[in-house]
Amino acid sequence: MSSIFNYIERKSVIHELTGATKLLVLILWSFAAMTTFDTRFLAVLPILAIILFSLSKIKFKDVSFLLWFTFIFMVLNNLLIYLFSPEHGVSIYGTRTLLFKGLGRWTITAEQLFYQLNVVLKYLATIPVVILFVSTTDPSEFASSLNRIGISYKVAYSVSLALRYIPDIQREFKDIMISQQARGLEMASKKQNLIKRLKNAAAMLFPLIISSMDRIETIANAMELRGFGKRKKRTWYSSRPFKASDYLALFLAIALLIISLSLNFVNQGRYFNPFV
Numbered sequence: 454m455s456s457i458f459n460y461i462e463r464k465s466v467i468h469e470l471t472g473a474t475k476l477l478v479l480i481l482w483s484f485a486a487m488t489t490f491d492t493r494f495l496a497v498l499p500i501l502a503i504i505l506f507s508l509s510k511i512k513f514k515d516v517s518f519l520l521w522f523t524f525i526f527m528v529l530n531n532l533l534i535y536l537f538s539p540e541h542g543v544s545i546y547g548t549r550t551l552l553f554k555g556l557g558r559w560t561i562t563a564e565q566l567f568y569q570l571n572v573v574l575k576y577l578a579t580i581p582v583v584i585l586f587v588s589t590t591d592p593s594e595f596a597s598s599l600n601r602i603g604i605s606y607k608v609a610y611s612v613s614l615a616l617r618y619i620p621d622i623q624r625e626f627k628d629i630m631i632s633q634q635a636r637g638l639e640m641a642s643k644k645q646n647l648i649k650r651l652k653n654a655a656a657m658l659f660p661l662i663i664s665s666m667d668r669i670e671t672i673a674n675a676m677e678l679r680g681f682g683k684r685k686k687r688t689w690y691s692s693r694p695f696k697a698s699d700y701l702a703l704f705l706a707i708a709l710l711i712i713s714l715s716l717n718f719v720n721q722g723r724y725f726n727p728f729v
Contacts, residue, residue: 461516461588466698467509472590472598474699479586481706485713486578490571491725494716498578498709506581509589516584523584527576531569535559542568548728564728592617594693606687614672622665629660 462468467475486498513520534541542564543549553561590598596613600606633656717723 459588460591461511463510463589465508465510465589467505467585467589469696469698470589470702471693471695471699472594473601474695474702475586475590476595476598476602478702478706479582481703481710482582483579485706485709486575488710488723489713489716489720489725490568490723491713491716491720492567492571492574492727493725494713495571495574495578499574499581502578502581502585505585509585511585511588516588519584520581523576523580527573530576531572534569534572535565540565542566545724546726546728550728567727600687610681618668621668622661625664626657626661629657633657 470478482498486495489495536559539555539559540549540562543562545568546564548564550563551560552563552566555561592613596606596609599609599612716725720726
């Protein structure tokens with residue numbers, strides 16, 4: 454079972470950045486990708502994301518589940534955009550270049566294809582960076598990063614616990630599934646009908662829910678005994694000071710955002726229009 458939303462420890466320049474730096478870079482990068490539909494700029498961001506992945510030493514197999522899930526969601530999203538608004542690109546770019554006359558209103562135009570290309574590029578520009586952030590940031594350091602940018606440490610610590618608990622849930626579900634299969638329960642058998650599969654799935658989920666509730670109670674009691682939340686501020690063991698590499702990363706992220714905002718003035722809007 455592939456791990457999702459899991460910190461992957463490596464020795465890399467990306468891992469050495471502080472959690473606050475990576476969080477701020479993620480926010481700035483996302484804003485840079487969202488504020489423009491300039492194809493030239495959006496085509497550069499995925500290339501930069503691939504370079505960051507290579508620097509992080511994170512392999513494709515480590516995050517394959519998330520990448521495939523993103524790919525499937527991207528394909529479905531583009532399909533739904535075309536089904537519900539097959540000439541949305543025409544209304545945006547103001548021209549209509551017919552490439553193929555389909556059934557009814559479902560025609561193929563160059564403007565629609567160009568618009569949906571931009572949508573794909575936005576996915577390719579942002580999702581890899583999000584996955585990279587999750588894979589290279591320790592949950593404790595992520596919590597300190599949230600607190601460092603002004604979020605309450607109680608909220609930050611809740612997010613940290615959630616991220617830490619996801620891998621535990623995966624491992625526990627895998628153990629329960631193996632033990633239930635040893636008792637004769639199967640979920641992947643094609644001979645079983647849907648109702649039987651749902652019953653078998655419930656037999657696996659109930660132990661997982663019960664064990665999760667027990668673990669939540671244990672953690673809550675431990676935090677209460679240690680006086681968590683009694684004071685307005687707290688210190689962080691995993692917090693680190695900024696280095697030169699952190700300032701460089703922030704400078705590059707700010708530069709990307711400035712370029713993105715500048716392109717809106719150059720293009721006289723969010724959209725780069727090659728059809729005029």
